[in-house]
Amino acid sequence: MSKLDIKQLTKQIIDGVGGEENIVSAAHCSTRLRIVLKDDSLIETDIVAEIDGVKGSFNNGGQFQIILGTGLVNQVYQEFLVQTDLSEVGKEELKEIASSKLNIAQRILKALADVFVPILPALVASGLLMGLNNLLTAEGLFVSGETVIGAYPQFADLAEMINIFANTAFVFLPILIGFYAAKIFGGTPVLGAVIGAIMIHPDLLNGYSYGQAVLDNTVPVWNVFGFEIAKVGYQGTVLPVIGAAFVLAKTEKVLRKFIPMMLDNIITPLLAVLFTASFTFIAIGPVMRVVGDWMTNGVMWLFFELGPIGGAIYGVVYPLLVITGMHHSLVTSEMQILANIETLGGSPTFAVVAASNVAQGAAALAVFYLFKKDVKMKAIASAAGISALLGITEPAVFGVNLKLKYPFVAALIGSAAGAAYATWREVLSVSQGPAGLPGVIVIRPQSMVQYMVALGIAFVVTFVVTILFAKMSQGKSKLN
Secondary structure (H helix, E strand, O other): OOHHHHHHHHHHHHHHOOOHHHEEEEEEOOOEEEEEEOOHHHOOHHHHHHOOOOOEEEEEOOEEEEEOOOOHHHHHHHHHHHHHOOOOOOHHHHHHHHHOOOOHHHHHHHHHHHHHHHHHHHHHHHHHHHHHHHHHHOOOOOEOOEOHHHHOHHHHHHHHHHHHHHHHHHHOHHHHHHHHHHHHOOOOHHHHHHHHHHOOOOOOEOHHHHHHHHHHOOOOEEEEOOEEEEOEOOOOOOHHHHHHHHHHHHHHHHHHHHOOHHHHHHHHHHHHHHHHHHHHHHHHHHHHHHHHHHHHHHHHHHHHHOOHHHHHHHHHHHHHHHHHOHHHHHHHHHHHHHHOHHHHOOEOHHHHHHHHHHHHHHHHHHHHHHOOOOHHHHHHHHHHHHHHHOOOOHHHHHHHHHHHOHHHHHHHHHHHHHHHHHHHOOOOEOOOOOOOHHHHHHEOHHHHHHHHHHHHHHHHHHHHHHHHHHHHHHHHHHHO
8 A cells, every 4th residue: 555545544544433533542453453532423334344444343342443454554553643643552551541431340341351361371371281181181082991191101290290280370370360450450469469379378278178168067267356257268269369459459549548658668568468368358258259159150050051052042142242342251250160170170161152253253254255246345254254263253243244234143043053062062171262263272182073063063054044144135135
């Protein structure tokens, strides 16, 4: 594109989002121009969609994101800054600006999602190591009626080492969560880690033994001024440490208003940790443990009690939540399940999400097949479809499927079919990962083939239904 074309393209984008006076700030990632606007109702999506060079657009998290593609987005962004007289900002800074537009519920869900993003590499690494350990210890996978370490005892110690490496991130998950949650909420990250460590201190009753201790009426307690406080750890939990980190951050902010600066580094950490830790064992922990258990039990009931029907329901609801950004609310329950992987065996939600993503990709690729004469739509649909198969669905959902409507409906049907099969076959993941074709690496070894079959079902059903819907739509047009 020439310099003149870039200027014209940028001018059209500015006009399409309500003009320069409607723009608050902007940033970009590798493929998308991200804009925060004063009034989203002024966006003319149809006009933006017709701009030459624009591959799609969607509104999410308080940002209007325009898909331009690698290379082009950098040129447009620089020209965008010139034409709007804005200062350059990074993605994180733009997120902060955009978050001010969100309501309370959306801010809470965004904060929950932001807590887990930095932790994901550790959990993915642990999950893959766990998968490697499963390969060595799964009976009959490589040797008939026997495990690898049973057939080759020289690998036993290696498997034990890998198992320790794999479990570490989950064993100390409250510390990781405490650190990043405190950071997100504006507290001191290392104090958040301390709170997380206190909650899994070895002198406490292990959280995994709490249920049996309740049944046996043997829960240990502290007796403080006549009040009994359960002396129980929070292994395998997520919400309690997030709640504790929130209280810690708010406590620090309040204390710093009254404590002299020269004493701040001594008194503030002391009082903040003392108050937060005490309040955690008195109220935050017990309450949030119950809420977390409700969430986990609800998800497990959906999958293991309703079976394929529950999986199909999740497969339909998930992409609808993606449109609104509410899918972030599912992160917490997913983490809670993975934190209890020793007892639950894995998470049933990952395969369903992957089936949903592949269905969106299949719908976009069906559009690529159908729109033989529309060069622009073919270019958008092909790239968006492949991206969705790899786990990134926004270009397909917002750039293709929702725009045409019937591909999105077809994707819901395909997602339900693939999700129902994955749930029926009890396909479980051992960690987070890319929710698409590459996601097979985080699936239990005994479920890997069934995972790929589930994705194949989601793809084929969606592709066929999209074409059928297109034919039906053409038939109605001819009748009219």
